[in-house]
Amino acid sequence: MAPRGGARPGAGRKPGKVSAxxxxxxxxxxxxxxxxxxxxAAVHADKDAPAAARVSAATAxxxxxxxxxxxxxxxxxxxxxxxxxxxxxxVLDEDPA
Structure with a gap:
């Protein structure tokens, strides 16, 4: 009986392949x-936008x-x-009282 499981040559998705x-x-x-x-860019440039939104836009x-x-x-x-x-x-407690 052939062994089951484990890695098999050629099995799995090929490197660099992207699904349709x-x-x-x-x-x-x-x-x-x-x-x-x-x-x-508009959110980042808007001085009235909340600071968190401007930082998030700049990071992105x-x-x-x-x-x-x-x-x-x-x-x-x-x-x-x-x-x-x-x-x-x-540490064992010697006196379990």
Missing amino acids: AKRELSDMAKDHAQAALDTL ILDRAYGKPPQSLEHSGKDGAPLMPPSITF
């Missing part, structure tokens, strides 16, 4: 991209222009030392 539905949605969104960017514009900034991950502890898991100490 995603491609169609992307094409529809591109039709509205300039109007959306104009709206973001920058993300589209330059991409989102990379997220930094710390892989070492202080001064380059390896990260150590916190220690756990169990």
